[in-house]
Amino acid sequence: xxxxxxxxxxxxxxxxxxxxxxxxxxxxxxxxxxxxxxxxxxxxxxxxxxxxxxxxxxxxxxxxxxxxxxxxxxxxxxxxxxxxxxxxxxxxxxxxxxxxxxxxxxxxxxxxxxxxxxxxxxxxxxxxxxxxxxxxxxxxxxxxxxxxxxxxxxxxxxxxxxxxxxxxxxxxxxxxxxxxxxxxxxxxxxxxxxxxxxxxxxxxxxxxxxxxxxxxxxxxxxxxxxxxxxxxxxxxxxxxxxxxxxxxxxxxxxxxxxxxxxxxxxxxxxxxxxxxxxxxxxxxxxxxxxxxxxxxxxxxxxxxxxxxxxxxxxx
Numbered sequence: 001x002x003x004x005x006x007x008x009x010x011x012x013x014x015x016x017x018x019x020x021x022x023x024x025x026x027x028x029x030x031x032x033x034x035x036x037x038x039x040x041x042x043x044x045x046x047x048x049x050x051x052x053x054x055x056x057x058x059x060x061x062x063x064x065x066x067x068x069x070x071x072x073x074x075x076x077x078x079x080x081x082x083x084x085x086x087x088x089x090x091x092x093x094x095x096x097x098x099x100x101x102x103x104x105x106x107x108x109x110x111x112x113x114x115x116x117x118x119x120x121x122x123x124x125x126x127x128x129x130x131x132x133x134x135x136x137x138x139x140x141x142x143x144x145x146x147x148x149x150x151x152x153x154x155x156x157x158x159x160x161x162x163x164x165x166x167x168x169x170x171x172x173x174x175x176x177x178x179x180x181x182x183x184x185x186x187x188x189x190x191x192x193x194x195x196x197x198x199x200x201x202x203x204x205x206x207x208x209x210x211x212x213x214x215x216x217x218x219x220x221x222x223x224x225x226x227x228x229x230x231x232x233x234x235x236x237x238x239x240x241x242x243x244x245x246x247x248x249x250x251x252x253x254x255x256x257x258x259x260x261x262x263x264x265x266x267x268x269x270x271x272x273x274x275x276x277x278x279x280x281x282x283x284x285x286x287x288x289x290x291x292x293x294x295x296x297x298x299x300x301x302x303x304x305x306x307x308x309x310x311x312x313x314x315x
Contacts, residue, residue: 003184003199013178018042021049021158022113023183027165029175030194037173041165048161052079052153054102055113064143065102065150072144080141086156087135089268090243092287095130096275097268098243102150104128108248109232110239119232128246154239158182159221159267166263180263187263190216203227203255203297210303211295219263223270224255240274249274255297259307260289269294282306 016027016038025045031037051060060079067073075083086099105111107126109119134147153160159182166180166187177190188196196215202208203226213220229238240249256273260266269285273296276284285292286308293307 003181003201014038016041018045020045021053021161021182023158025183026181027169027179029169029173029178031173031175033174035173037169040172041169044165044168045161048078048157051076052082052157054152054154061151061153067145069145069148072138072142074140074142077141080137080143082153082156082160083135083143083151084137085160085264086151086153087137089156089288093243093268093272093275093284094287095244096242096272096284097155098241099151099153099155100128100131100134100147100149101155101241101243101246102152104241104246105152105239108237108241109230110237114228117230119230119237121232126246130244155271156264156267159185159219159264162187163219163263185219185221185263185267187219188215188217192216200257200295204301210297211305213257213259213293213295215259218259218261219266220257220259221263221266221270222255222257223267223274225249225251225274226254240271242275251275251277252299253296254299257295258285259293259309260285261291262289265289266292282308 012030013028014031018025027041054061056062060076064073064075089097104126109121111120131147134149136144136146138144162180162182162185166189169175169178170189177194179196180187198213198215198220199209200211202210203224223240225238225240229236238248241247242249251274253274256270258266258269258273260269265288269288269292272284273281273294281294291309293309296304
């Protein structure tokens with residue numbers, strides 16, 4: 001995971017912390033204009049949590065998933081935007097990232113919110129087929145479903161919320177610098193006055209920091225298969241499924257931290273790093289963003305760093 005390291009200028013900033021979306025959001029911004037912003041941000045995060053969690057019934061995502069194949073549904077602008085972005089990421093990553101993983105996730109035992117250590121049900125057959133055009137996006141926020149698969153937005157909802165909140169804060173408060181941290185998925189900005197130091201935690205010992213990035217303007221995210229894993233019968237499972245086959249990824253990488261221009265890009269990029277077995281990580285990430293850096297921790301403790309953009313340095 002990642003975290004903001006000690007900041008000696010916190011007195012100059014306004015802060016907000018709340019537990020939502022099964023994580024802790026921490027927001028720090030410079031607010032020289034004195035604009036009220038906390039209520040708006042809280043309302044937005046509560047809306048995302050309420051309407052797009054797959055663990056809730058009778059919300060907008062649930063209603064979309066309940067719609068029949070070949071049905072055309074009018075959705076909210078935010079759900080339309082999220083689904084469209086998710087489909088674009090699926091195309092950019094060659095299917096590695098996919099939002100159509102709800103049925104496979106539940107089949108593998110991920111049918112309730114973390115934390116849990118064992119699945120309630122034994123493994124069932126995985127009914128998943130890669131499809132070329134599962135959703136057709138039309139005007140007036142209408143989408144036609146060409147699939148029986150169901151959508152899980154857990155792979156991008158948090159990054160989307162972080163990115164949107166940061167954009168709103170920059171526009172409406174005129175903040176010179178700030179950070180929106182959604183449980184380690186971060187959007188960071190600065191006019192050059194401030195540099196944020198982001199520490200990378202050891203996945204085997206959270207009390208230790210194994211490196212850091214120094215960032216002024218970027219998004220950063222970490223994905224990890226140590227924490228979000230469980231036993232299903234005699235098999236250990238984790239939440240990272242390969243969108244090409246619906247199966248948990250087999251990899252010797254246990255943690256991936258990616259820095260890109262936007263947080264939502266970094267969130268997707270961190271996940272697909274685990275699926276680079278047959279292709280280079282740089283090649284896969286460059287399809288998402290032309291500027292990126294990464295730090296990978298392998299199961300033997302070795303750290304691999306790379307990328308084509310220096311967002312500060314990792315050491």
